[in-house]
Amino acid sequence: MQNKDLDTEKLRRSQPVRSAELDRRLLERAEKLSEGRKTVGTDSAKTGFFVLNAKEDNTMDRNTKMIEVRSRKPAAFAAAAAALVLMVGGAVYASNKSTSNIDIDTPASQSETDETPAKEPEEEKIFVEPKEWAKSYLEQNNDTYGYISIPGIEYKDGSKVIDYPVAISADFDFYITHAFDKTEADGGCICADYSALDGSQPQIVQLFGSAVNCDFEWLLDNNKWTFAPAEGADTSKPSFAALQVYTTMEALTQAPIIEFKTVWQDGGEYAVIGCTQVEGDVMGIGKVDDIEKWANMIREQSYFDCDIECGADDEYLVLNLWDNDMTRFRVFAKKLDADDDKDKIIKSYRPKEGSGYEDLGEETADTNMVSIELPIPDNIRDMFLIEAYSGDEELSADTFADEDRKIYDSFFEVGRGDDLPNSFSLAIPGKGQQKVTVALIDPLSSDSTRNRVKYAVLDVDFDEGKYNVIGTVNKSGALEMFAKNPQNNIPIPLAIPDGTKSIYFDTYMDGKCVDTLYVENLSTDSAAVPNKIVLNSTGKKTVTVYARKSADKTGFEYASFDVDFDSGKLDYSENGEEKQEALTAYSEGKVRPVFIEIPVPTGYKKTVTLEAYYEDVYMGKMEYTKDSQRPFGLTLVEDGVDKISVTAVFDDKTVPDYMTMYVDFDNGTYEFTEDGEPKTGLFDQMEDE
Amino acid sequence: MQVMSDNSDLKFVIGKYGDAVYNVICSRISRRAEADDIYQEVFLLYYTKELDFPDEAARRSWLIRTALNMTRSANRSSWNIFRDDGELDAETIPDDVRTPQEQSLWNAVRGLRDKYRLPVILHYFNGVPVAEAANMMGIGENTFKSRLMRARKLLKTELENLL
Structure with a gap:
């Protein structure tokens, strides 16, 4: 059998070739940088950014830079100096929008470069020092870019929740995983994206902050909404989690202005113009060609409306709340200028119809919020629902879950592996004196009639903000309810490609099939997409999912996970990612699995792992144990003819080329190579040992 | 900031790694002007930063990782997602x-x-x-x-x- 494969040389020749002109322009820019002359711009000019040249003057303070800019209106630069920004490192971007009265000689586009002679500019030297406030931060971290704070989003003691220095790095990922002092830290610190990496302030500044401490409440306290982090939260970690309060109208009216400044620029006030939830793997907004169109798009997608004028000449701030490399929430703001009326802006905020925006302000105009704190019983599940019902009388069994009386509905969760807090809190609205019943619900229970328990009954004085627990908190009832379902249920998300038809997914753990998921016809229009396997166990286990059609007995290894059921940690095993292309081809009948039987002596009791390789590339594995319910062999799904080698791993010993064969996947056959037959004698050897 | 006295080092680096950087960018960016733009930014950043590399592999790795980082924002941008196909096709790489x-x-x-x-x-x-x-x-x-x-x-x- 012969294996026809890719000619890499032909592949290499297909790559695109850059023009010599591109390198010429690059070298020209570099040359002018080294000469200290004004720069040639980039194609980015059409985005509104332009490149300034920066060079260091050794006679100046370490944080003092000289910049040279070219303009046809040099007199305007005195006023513009404060707005022009730069920092350590190369070419400098700045926004011509912050100096709107300056007519910047923007660079020619690529096609114009050759034909349009560059105008000899008048040159102006400007000395810019970092602002006084920034010097201490620059001493601490030379990557300091600016500072952000949001008045109005505050803790109960009046301190701002978002009040952080901003860092920037050429390696964008650095400050995603490092604190401002450059030590490794979960959640990193607040950082700007690379478009401003040379210290400039582009027309659209993007900042990123982590979702650390995302568990919080937004409470009304003495007529002011305050940010209440979950108990045990480490509020010293920089986070943009609090941005999510902008999903309420109260935050918009209480905190409509974001303050942001760069180390070289006076502070600016930015009015919130929109916020959106972002789906999918989207980091950053990328390059914007048409600012006005972009601003309009934000307004269209935002949850709320407002009457702020947004133009192509305005400056914008985008705050990104990210979580595990995925942006999940964005707040957009526009820099205010003299023409903007703050009061008018605040009054113009209004929810869009059907946006789900809750205008708690109107609803709670004549109500008060009371914060209730209740203890958590020992060993309780780390995830449950909390509901509260109010009324003149204590809730009876008949009126339990009375929707008309429900005043609170929330979800309690702590990260698996974290220490459970001793208590949980809920903020409930009301007025006068009322009885409040708090119920706990087990969301994983399938028995809807027995999945809730009356946890506490309170006598609440909403006007005075006080409450008393009537009787005792029903800890034992809660424990009994949660005991009905076993602990350590781990949902394992399984990515299944669209279009998958008539496939069984058999899940094996400890050699036994513990779950079978059947996908009849998967499409994005499916009402319910079966893509989750819930398993229950303890300790660390490897979970392997095999995909098969009903006619096939064995299926092939589709995905493999290492699961720690105690801590809830879940990750792919090595090479364990879902083989979606293979599944699609298999589902469509384009490829067939070939089962390669591997003989094993009767009575063999030890664990053996068999790994198949094609030219050192891993293709699949099989773990054999004496109680294994799977046949002893490997199932591979490919096409064409491949030479496959199987490596056997006996405890800590690895035997390469345990067997070698040519597999004709198209015809479902295989034949051993010369000397390729299974070295079964090794089993006997291991038995003897 | 380090500004080179001459750009012979830059010429050498462009000659040696220009293809690699450009290919990485073009594999992720559809529009020529944008790809050219990022290409220039990668090398200008290299030129103006004080960077010490223990060997050539580290230098190449830095250039390619920087190119990947710079393309990521553009490639995953919601702006690009929402952009009309016509705009994407207008300036595709020839x-x-x-x-x-x-x-x-x-x-x-x-x-x-x-x-x-x-x-x-x-x-x-x-x-x-x-x-x-x-x-x-x-x-x-x-x-x-x-x-x-x-x-x-x-x-x-x-x-x-x-x-």
Whole structure:
């Protein structure tokens, strides 16, 4: 059998070739940088950014830079100096929008470069020092870019929740995983994206902050909404989690202005113009060609409306709340200028119809919020629902879950592996004196009639903000309810490609099939997409999912996970990612699995792992144990003819080329190579040992 | 900031790694002007930063990782997602001097999903060793090799038609 494969040389020749002109322009820019002359711009000019040249003057303070800019209106630069920004490192971007009265000689586009002679500019030297406030931060971290704070989003003691220095790095990922002092830290610190990496302030500044401490409440306290982090939260970690309060109208009216400044620029006030939830793997907004169109798009997608004028000449701030490399929430703001009326802006905020925006302000105009704190019983599940019902009388069994009386509905969760807090809190609205019943619900229970328990009954004085627990908190009832379902249920998300038809997914753990998921016809229009396997166990286990059609007995290894059921940690095993292309081809009948039987002596009791390789590339594995319910062999799904080698791993010993064969996947056959037959004698050897 | 007294080092680096950086960018960016833009920014950043590399592999790795970082924002931008197809097609990378066959193959490479396309670009186009390329992508060597093999298989049909 012969294996026809890719000619890499032909592949290499297909790559695109850059023009010599591109390198010429690059070298020209570099040359002018080294000469200290004004720069040639980039194609980015059409985005509104332009490149300034920066060079260091050794006679100046370490944080003092000289910049040279070219303009046809040099007199305007005195006023513009404060707005022009730069920092350590190369070419400098700045926004011509912050100096709107300056007519910047923007660079020619690529096609114009050759034909349009560059105008000899008048040159102006400007000395810019970092602002006084920034010097201490620059001493601490030379990557300091600016500072952000949001008045109005505050803790109960009046301190701002978002009040952080901003860092920037050429390696964008650095400050995603490092604190401002450059030590490794979960959640990193607040950082700007690379478009401003040379210290400039582009027309659209993007900042990123982590979702650390995302568990919080937004409470009304003495007529002011305050940010209440979950108990045990480490509020010293920089986070943009609090941005999510902008999903309420109260935050918009209480905190409509974001303050942001760069180390070289006076502070600016930015009015919130929109916020959106972002789906999918989207980091950053990328390059914007048409600012006005972009601003309009934000307004269209935002949850709320407002009457702020947004133009192509305005400056914008985008705050990104990210979580595990995925942006999940964005707040957009526009820099205010003299023409903007703050009061008018605040009054113009209004929810869009059907946006789900809750205008708690109107609803709670004549109500008060009371914060209730209740203890958590020992060993309780780390995830449950909390509901509260109010009324003149204590809730009876008949009126339990009375929707008309429900005043609170929330979800309690702590990260698996974290220490459970001793208590949980809920903020409930009301007025006068009322009885409040708090119920706990087990969301994983399938028995809807027995999945809730009356946890506490309170006598609440909403006007005075006080409450008393009537009787005792029903800890034992809660424990009994949660005991009905076993602990350590781990949902394992399984990515299944669209279009998958008539496939069984058999899940094996400890050699036994513990779950079978059947996908009849998967499409994005499916009402319910079966893509989750819930398993229950303890300790660390490897979970392997095999995909098969009903006619096939064995299926092939589709995905493999290492699961720690105690801590809830879940990750792919090595090479364990879902083989979606293979599944699609298999589902469509384009490829067939070939089962390669591997003989094993009767009575063999030890664990053996068999790994198949094609030219050192891993293709699949099989773990054999004496109680294994799977046949002893490997199932591979490919096409064409491949030479496959199987490596056997006996405890800590690895035997390469345990067997070698040519597999004709198209015809479902295989034949051993010369000397390729299974070295079964090794089993006997291991038995003897 | 370091400003070189001359740009001979930059010329050397462009000559040596220009293709690699440009290929990585073009594999993820559809528009020529944008690709050219990022290409220049990568090398200007290199030129103006004080960077010490223990060896050439580290220098190449830095250049390619910087190019990947810079393309990420643009490539994953919601702006691009919402942009009309007409805008995306308007300035696509031209055929250069490639034969129609080579152009078809390049189109097939570009048509691969990102996870398969990058290994091809890094390893086959630019000769980056498996271990180094896997490190650039932040994945294990076995995973990298596995993706490389899948990519080759996916491209096989194209080759059969072209060879």
